[in-house]
Amino acid sequence: MLKNINRQFLIAARPDGLLKESDFDYVETSIPEPGDGQVLVQVQMVAVEPALRGTMVEDTNNPANLQIGDVMGALAAGEVVESNNPDVPIGTRVQGLFGFADYVVSHPKAFLFSVIPDGVPMEAALYIFDTSGLTAYLGMAHVGKPQPGENVLVSGAAGAVGSIAVQLAKQAGANVVGIAGSAEKCDWLVNDLGADGAINYKLGDIDAQITALMPGGIDVYFDNVGGEILNAALGQIRLGSRLAMCGRISEYENTGPAYEPSNSANIIKFCRHMERLMLFDHQDKFPAWREAMTTMIDDGSLQYRVDMLDGFENLPRGLIRLYTGENIGKQLISIT
Ligand SMILES: NC(=O)c1ccc[n+]([C@@H]2O[C@H](COP(=O)([O-])OP(=O)(O)OC[C@H]3O[C@@H](n4cnc5c(N)ncnc54)[C@H](OP(=O)(O)O)[C@@H]3O)[C@@H](O)[C@H]2O)c1
Structure with missing residues (x-):
């Protein structure tokens, strides 16, 4: 069921030295409407990684560079809750660069957007297969x-x-x-x-x-x-x-x-x-690499550990933990 607000964390300040919670602004906005060919995704899980701090600083050479006031970017996964695209119907589990938000409008052709295959846990899709x-x-x-x-x-x-x-x-x-x-x-x-x-x-x-x-x-x-x-x-x-x-x-x-x-x-x-x-540079090899790692997970020779934080309010904290070394394994944040 859709909530009636869309929680988001925006970039409040360019980080200077240690990343701080005050570098983010919490806001509540209305839920966006998907346009032609688009879908509305309800985000359930967000993945953070150290390079995200680099998108927050002033850097015109970084194509992923964000501006103050932008929604903080991050890989995330969730479920399609409204769809104007027959290829991605309501209920499809998807991932993409959805960021620190409850709801996001996206498109199957957006950078890093993909459908999570049946049987693949969301945390594995965000971690081991990404x-x-x-x-x-x-x-x-x-x-x-x-x-x-x-x-x-x-x-x-x-x-x-x-x-x-x-x-x-x-x-x-x-x-x-x-x-x-x-x-x-x-x-x-x-x-x-x-x-x-x-x-x-x-x-x-x-x-x-x-x-x-x-x-x-x-x-x-x-x-x-x-x-x-x-x-x-x-x-x-x-x-x-x-x-x-x-x-x-x-x-x-x-x-x-x-x-x-x-x-x-x-x-x-x-x-x-x-x-x-x-x-x-190696995208053509991803299917083979994913298959190789699936085999290893299935035969028990590869394990993956997820460090899951709960709560939307913990999104900035989850990112900061990477620089303080608090995480063990992959840091994810469950927001539903
Ligand atoms: N090339 C690529 O495409 C690519 C893709 C993904 C990640 N990366 C890079 O790979 C590295 C690991 O990323 P990850 O996602 O796996 O993060 P991660 O290792 O899960 O988390 C970061 C870890 O770095 C350690 N750390 C923090 N500050 C440190 C310091 N001053 N000196 C030594 N260790 C420190 C901490 O562990 P300790 O407790 O051990 O300090 C912390 O847990 C990062 O540098 C990231 O930017 C590159």
Whole structure:
């Protein structure tokens, strides 16, 4: 049943340093009417990821850049409740860039709009079969390509992308070490995901911890965080290594000069392949990758953990948790 208001969070301010709840404005508006060929979606679940902060800052080079007063953007999923399009009838479960809102008008041709296949849970559609899961697959299966016995290091390992990357490397028969920011996360990596070791970077001396767990050096480094952790990894890559450059969350809230890794000369000396993960350059492969991961989920060799927050009012908080490291696995917010 339709509610009579449409709750939304708008961008109230460009974030400066740490993202804050006051960077968002809560408003209540009327429910929009779908036009020709459009549908009205009632959003049920919102997915947040670290790159969203980048859409809120002034950046004319970012095509996803938002303005103050815009509805905060995010991938989300829900159900069609009004339809002017026979291809997407009422009751269809869909996902797209619906943002921080109860209701949104969309169109099947909108960027990232898709119908969620029958039998696929909404959280799996938003996580494992979308950006986070597919990026982990791209980075490990197509860039890192770990071989049995090789040393694979994953930073941000207990998060959405990292936890999948760790498991894919284990399946390839590698010696896998994850880096994360708490004892609880490190325990999960080793005891549940099968990592061979875990490093709590908040305990310091990351160099020594890497050396202890990977004495011969690193063959594959999957980087989610950049900064000092990237530099520590670069210090121990060995000849023929591969670097999957996924993200650099440690720098997203930095307002000072960008971190310059002092070990970057090792890239020229030792690295065979380094690639920035550009997921949408590989769209033709998504069906095959989704099928591969479905098989792994079905046979129990791949697990995915969702960190679900409840309540529309928690949407900004859910995004902020990524930068404070409160989430384990994929951060989603259920808003119904
Ligand atoms: N290339 C692409 O297409 C693509 C797609 C998706 C994501 N990404 C990138 O991949 C990375 C991971 O994204 P995700 O969605 O999987 O997020 P996530 O790992 O689920 O959540 C972010 C995690 O980053 C860690 N973190 C926060 N601040 C940190 C810091 N200063 N130093 C080290 N770790 C820090 C926190 O864990 P700890 O407790 O361990 O600190 C936090 O839980 C991000 O950099 C993101 O931008 C790229």
